[in-house]
Amino acid sequence: MSASAGDAPDDFERAVEAAVFAADAPMSPAEIAAYVGDGPVGDALAAIAQRHAGHGIELVERGGRWHFQTAADLAHLLRRERDEPRKLTRAGLEVLAIIAYHEPVSRAEIESIRGVQTARGTLDVLMEAGWIRPAGRRDVPGRPIIYRTTPDFLTHFGLESRKDLPGIDDLKAAGLLDPVDDALEDALEDAIGNDELTRAELVKDGETE
Amino acid sequence: MSASAGDAPDDFERAVEAAVFAADAPMSPAEIAAYVGDGPVGDALAAIAQRHAGHGIELVERGGRWHFQTAADLAHLLRRERDEPRKLTRAGLEVLAIIAYHEPVSRAEIESIRGVQTARGTLDVLMEAGWIRPAGRRDVPGRPIIYRTTPDFLTHFGLESRKDLPGIDDLKAAGLLDPVDDALEDALEDAIGNDELTRAELVKDGETE
Amino acid sequence: MAQGDPGADSFELPVTAAAPVGEDVFTVELDNWEGPLDLLLTLARRQKVDLKAISILDLVEQYLGFIAEATDMKLEIAADYLVMAAWLAYLKSGLLLPGDPDLDPSPETLALRLQLRLQRLHAMREAAARLMARDRTGRDVFVRAAPEGLRTVKKRQWTASLYDLLVSYGRVQARTAPVTHMVANRQVMTLDAALERVARLVGATIDWTRIEAFLPESYAGSLRKSALASSFLAALELARQGKVTLRQDGAFAPLYLKGGSA
Numbered sequence: 152m153s154a155s156a157g158d159a160p161d162d163f164e165r166a167v168e169a170a171v172f173a174a175d176a177p178m179s180p181a182e183i184a185a186y187v188g189d190g191p192v193g194d195a196l197a198a199i200a201q202r203h204a205g206h207g208i209e210l211v212e213r214g215g216r217w218h219f220q221t222a223a224d225l226a227h228l229l230r231r232e233r234d235e236p237r238k239l240t241r242a243g244l245e246v247l248a249i250i251a252y253h254e255p256v257s258r259a260e261i262e263s264i265r266g267v268q269t270a271r272g273t274l275d276v277l278m279e280a281g282w283i284r285p286a287g288r289r290d291v292p293g294r295p296i297i298y299r300t301t302p303d304f305l306t307h308f309g310l311e312s313r314k315d316l317p318g319i320d321d322l323k324a325a326g327l328l329d330p331v332d333d334a335l336e337d338a339l340e341d342a343i344g345n346d347e348l349t350r351a352e353l354v355k356d357g358e359t360e
Numbered sequence: 361m362s363a364s365a366g367d368a369p370d371d372f373e374r375a376v377e378a379a380v381f382a383a384d385a386p387m388s389p390a391e392i393a394a395y396v397g398d399g400p401v402g403d404a405l406a407a408i409a410q411r412h413a414g415h416g417i418e419l420v421e422r423g424g425r426w427h428f429q430t431a432a433d434l435a436h437l438l439r440r441e442r443d444e445p446r447k448l449t450r451a452g453l454e455v456l457a458i459i460a461y462h463e464p465v466s467r468a469e470i471e472s473i474r475g476v477q478t479a480r481g482t483l484d485v486l487m488e489a490g491w492i493r494p495a496g497r498r499d500v501p502g503r504p505i506i507y508r509t510t511p512d513f514l515t516h517f518g519l520e521s522r523k524d525l526p527g528i529d530d531l532k533a534a535g536l537l538d539p540v541d542d543a544l545e546d547a548l549e550d551a552i553g554n555d556e557l558t559r560a561e562l563v564k565d566g567e568t569e
Numbered sequence: 570m571a572q573g574d575p576g577a578d579s580f581e582l583p584v585t586a587a588a589p590v591g592e593d594v595f596t597v598e599l600d601n602w603e604g605p606l607d608l609l610l611t612l613a614r615r616q617k618v619d620l621k622a623i624s625i626l627d628l629v630e631q632y633l634g635f636i637a638e639a640t641d642m643k644l645e646i647a648a649d650y651l652v653m654a655a656w657l658a659y660l661k662s663g664l665l666l667p668g669d670p671d672l673d674p675s676p677e678t679l680a681l682r683l684q685l686r687l688q689r690l691h692a693m694r695e696a697a698a699r700l701m702a703r704d705r706t707g708r709d710v711f712v713r714a715a716p717e718g719l720r721t722v723k724k725r726q727w728t729a730s731l732y733d734l735l736v737s738y739g740r741v742q743a744r745t746a747p748v749t750h751m752v753a754n755r756q757v758m759t760l761d762a763a764l765e766r767v768a769r770l771v772g773a774t775i776d777w778t779r780i781e782a783f784l785p786e787s788y789a790g791s792l793r794k795s796a797l798a799s800s801f802l803a804a805l806e807l808a809r810q811g812k813v814t815l816r817q818d819g820a821f822a823p824l825y826l827k828g829g830s831a
Binding site for chain 1: 373374375376377378379381382395396397408411414415416417428430431434437438440
């Protein structure tokens with residue numbers, strides 16, 4: 152870590168800053184090193200990020216790749232009506248969320264959550280946006296293709312990694328990312344010997360309305 | 361001018377920085393103000409330029425418009441050269457050999473030794489490879505450029521000096537002349553009474569690239 | 570929109586069948602729902618309780634009512650909505666009638682399963698909404714619109730070996746050096762010698778004799794070929810002079826000589 156911020160900038164740090172700044176896509180430390188040569192790229196990135204922190208431009212990491220962007224709190228000044236980011240249909244939104252929170256996930260698994268067939272176009276739109284990609288096949292009968300999110304997905308939504316997906320820890324803790332069958336088994340075990348209660352709960356006549 | 365650089369950045373300055381950064385073309389102070397609202401745009405620009413001075417990114421003014429760019433002295437980083445090995449063509453090898461054995465030598469002399477015309481590109485390739493260089497002009501009518509090999513030529517081919525090049529007799533002893541010799545005689549025998557064919561065969565050699 | 574439930578409906582949904590306002594206004598738009606589960610979830614959320622505390626029975630009632638009304642309107646209803654309706658009707662009867670302990674899975678299990686599925690779909694829908702509310706690139710945060718860009722330039726690196734170079738020079742030399750044909754020093758039988766020999770021997774022969782018989786016995790290999798060629802020319806010359814007669818029965822057939830003119 153650079154000892155003294157604000158002093159004479161070191162040449163390697165300058166080079167890293169210039170390379171990331173000039174690039175037209177986020178860059179991994181390895182990609183940066185291909186331009187600036189070997190050196191402590193990670194330290195330089197940390198020092199640069201620290202120097203820019205709190206200013207109008209920020210150096211951020213998204214899925215292991217770094218890029219500069221404007222500070223989020225300035226959105227109101229910069230928002231431009233004309234270039235609205237891609238608007239997704241409700242189906243598109245759900246499928247994207249299901250893939251992001253469950254990845255890797257097959258089409259059948261997506262459909263089991265949504266309870267409806269996924270139109271061919273829905274996955275296409277997400278792939279065209281560069282947010283999901285096919286990631287091999289599941290080793291089960293039929294060998295269905297499975298899908299994952301891409302680094303561009305993390306970049307677009309400002310996530311450092313999938314761990315930053317909003318609420319993912321809570322959803323995991325609540326078992327809401329587990330398959331229904333698993334959850335059903337757990338629930339039935341909990342309810343064993345208390346059949347009446349379960350029944351009562353389920354039949355309860357919406358009086359909370 | 362902002363009094364204290366490096367302190368808590370002021371919001372107006374942050375906004376100016378973000379606006380200039382995100383713009384797709386250099387912006388005048390008036391255009392910047394259209395985004396960030398009225399305020400001391402000039403002062404903010406000066407403060408931002410000063411803060412970035414000496415780092416990898418620079419805020420520069422060009423004809424009254426401002427934009428960020430990569431520090432000029434780091435421009436070389438934006439291009440990464442990757443070596444792509446290419447084998448010299450047969451014509452290239454022949455011309456190089458003639459220059460090496462006969463230097464300094466003009467293009468007309470090369471052609472008279474090779475017996476075929478030498479494409480312009482062949483000499484260019486050899487110069488690009490750094491193996492030959494123009495070495496003045498021959499003091500004859502037309503004053504043709506004459507060529508020599510370079511020290512890089514010696515290095516690449518592992519020669520101490522041109523004297524290390526084997527002589528014609530050595531080549532013959534090593535069998536480097538004979539196989540070709542036989543092949544040529546066979547060709548001549550086949551083509552006896554058909555001078556045109558022989559001629560065509562000879563010219564085709566090498567320059568067909 | 571949402572006249573039947575002013576202000577209370579926090580969902581972005583149009584009027585639903587559950588809130589009929591009058592025959593003219595009442596619309597059922599099944600296209601608004603992405604399948605039965607979606608519709609069920611919407612109905613469940615109208616109960617405004619935690620999905621864990623939802624009354625499945627109530628939900629089933631609503632769904633069946635919705636489908637019944639849509640059917641009354643003679644709307645086309647997708648098959649999967651009807652399949653779900655049938656399944657829910659079965660579930661409803663199972664829940665209301667005294668439990669049949671042999672039924673597997675039990676209606677309670679089926680209901681629980683439906684509840685869990687609704688929870689999951691709901692969770693994903695919430696997650697999507699939170700995802701979309703993040704600081705998104707191009708809407709809330711911006712990258713450089715016109716970066717210089719980084720380029721990889723391929724630099725040609727020419728290679729050649731010394732061997733290639735020397736072979737090439739040899740090739741050039743061989744091709745362009747004046748072609749001097751060096752005839753190796755080898756033994757031949759001259760025409761004069763052949764003339765003398767054939768003339769001498771043919772005088773002594775009366776019968777047709779093959780030309781090979783006139784060659785010196787000791788000659789072999791290329792010398793023999795040379796002798797044959799010379800002797801042939803000598804025979805032609807002697808025939809011209811009338812001293813020898815030649816006979817050949819066909820092309821490439823043996824050549825016979827006999828002394829004297831024909």
